[in-house]
Amino acid sequence: MTSPTPQAPARRPTAADGFVVVDKPQGWTSHDVVGRMRRLAGTRKVGHAGTLDPMATGVLVLGIGRATKLLTYVVGADKDYDATIRLGVATTTDDAEGTVAAVAGPDAVGRVDRAVLDAAVADLTGDILQVPTSVSAIKVDGKRAYARVRAGEEVALKARPVTVSRFEVLDVRTTTAVVPDGDLTDAGDPGEGQGDGPTREVPVVDVDVRVTVSSGTYVRALARDLGAALGTGGHLTALRRTRVGGYPLDGARTLEELEAQADADGTLATLPLADAARGTFPVRELDEAEVRALGYGQWVEPSGRADVVAALSPSGTLVALLEDTRRRGESLAKPVLVLAPAP
Structure with missing residues (x-):
C-alpha cells in the first residue's frame, strides 16, 4: 500500500494592496523578509523600500500588490537610526x-x-561627501561592489554627496574587545570570521549615537570615517532603523505578530493605499x-507644488500621483502614476 502524497500547504488569501511596515529581526536579509511576506500575503508581488543589512534591525517598508509602485518614492526618503560605533x-x-x-x-x-x-562628529554632520563602504551593493562595471571584494578585488568607490x-552622541563607554593576537593582514575574507587562533583583549570606546540621514547614506561609513578622523579606526556593532520617511518604528510589527494576525483573521492586514x-x-483632494x-490619463489643474502629490477621490481612494509641469505654455498637473482607472 502506497503512502499518501503529502499535500502542499494551502495558499493564504491574497492580501489587499498596501504597505506593511516590518520590524526586521537581526540575522535576516531584506530578501528573507520579502520571502516570508510573500507567503503571508498570498502573492509574489511584494517589494521593499531600502535594504537593511542582516546585522541591522528595525523599519523595513514592504509594498504588496499595486503598492509596490509607490516604493520607489519611499526609497528616497530620509531615515533615522540608532547605532553603536566601536x-x-x-x-x-x-x-x-x-x-x-x-x-x-x-x-x-x-x-x-x-x-x-564631539568635534569629529560635528565635522561629519550636514552636507558631506561620503565614500560608500566597499562591501555595499553599489555596482562597479556591472558587478556589485561586495561581490568584487569577496572575490579578492580592490574596490575604490567614488565619494558622493x-x-x-x-x-x-547619546552615550560613551570605555570597555574592551577581543581581537586576534598577531598579524591582522591575513585575517581572511569579509564575513569569514576570525577563526580559532589566539586572541587578546584591547581597550575600545563604544559610542551610542542617533542619526538622521538622507537616502544613500551609509551609517557604517559614518562609523569608519569617525574612527579615521580620531585615529582609532571604527566600526558598527549595532544598528537599528527607527524611521523611514513617514513610517516610524512604533507603526512596525514583527514577523511573529504579522503571522499571528494573519492566522487569526485569515488574511494579512495591510496599510491601505x-x-x-x-x-x-x-x-x-x-x-x-x-x-x-x-x-483616463488626462491632465488636470495644477497642484501648486514642486513635488509629487497623492491625489485622493472624495471617498478617500488613492487615484493617482500627480506632478506639476508645463504643456504648451500652460501649467498643469500630469498623472505620473494612475492607480484607479476610469470605470
Missing part, C-alpha cells in the same frame, strides 16, 4: 560582521575625550470630474 578597531566591512583589519591600541583610544569626539542632518500615500506624499479625467 572606536579602536577597524573591520573589513565597517561593521561587526567583518574581520578585524586594524587595532589602534591604548594610546590612540586614550586620547578620545568628549571634546575631541549625502546629508547627515542629525548626528547625536491611501494611508500609505499619506505617509509619503502631500495630499490633494479631487472632485469627481478630476477623478474621471485622471482615470
Whole structure:
C-alpha cells in the first residue's frame, strides 16, 4: 500500500494592496523578509523600500500588490537610526560582521575625550561627501561592489554627496574587545570570521549615537570615517532603523505578530493605499470630474507644488500621483502614476 502524497500547504488569501511596515529581526536579509511576506500575503508581488543589512534591525517598508509602485518614492526618503560605533578597531566591512583589519591600541583610544569626539562628529554632520563602504551593493562595471571584494578585488568607490542632518552622541563607554593576537593582514575574507587562533583583549570606546540621514547614506561609513578622523579606526556593532520617511518604528510589527494576525483573521492586514500615500506624499483632494479625467490619463489643474502629490477621490481612494509641469505654455498637473482607472 502506497503512502499518501503529502499535500502542499494551502495558499493564504491574497492580501489587499498596501504597505506593511516590518520590524526586521537581526540575522535576516531584506530578501528573507520579502520571502516570508510573500507567503503571508498570498502573492509574489511584494517589494521593499531600502535594504537593511542582516546585522541591522528595525523599519523595513514592504509594498504588496499595486503598492509596490509607490516604493520607489519611499526609497528616497530620509531615515533615522540608532547605532553603536566601536572606536579602536577597524573591520573589513565597517561593521561587526567583518574581520578585524586594524587595532589602534591604548594610546590612540586614550586620547578620545568628549571634546575631541564631539568635534569629529560635528565635522561629519550636514552636507558631506561620503565614500560608500566597499562591501555595499553599489555596482562597479556591472558587478556589485561586495561581490568584487569577496572575490579578492580592490574596490575604490567614488565619494558622493549625502546629508547627515542629525548626528547625536547619546552615550560613551570605555570597555574592551577581543581581537586576534598577531598579524591582522591575513585575517581572511569579509564575513569569514576570525577563526580559532589566539586572541587578546584591547581597550575600545563604544559610542551610542542617533542619526538622521538622507537616502544613500551609509551609517557604517559614518562609523569608519569617525574612527579615521580620531585615529582609532571604527566600526558598527549595532544598528537599528527607527524611521523611514513617514513610517516610524512604533507603526512596525514583527514577523511573529504579522503571522499571528494573519492566522487569526485569515488574511494579512495591510496599510491601505491611501494611508500609505499619506505617509509619503502631500495630499490633494479631487472632485469627481478630476477623478474621471485622471482615470483616463488626462491632465488636470495644477497642484501648486514642486513635488509629487497623492491625489485622493472624495471617498478617500488613492487615484493617482500627480506632478506639476508645463504643456504648451500652460501649467498643469500630469498623472505620473494612475492607480484607479476610469470605470
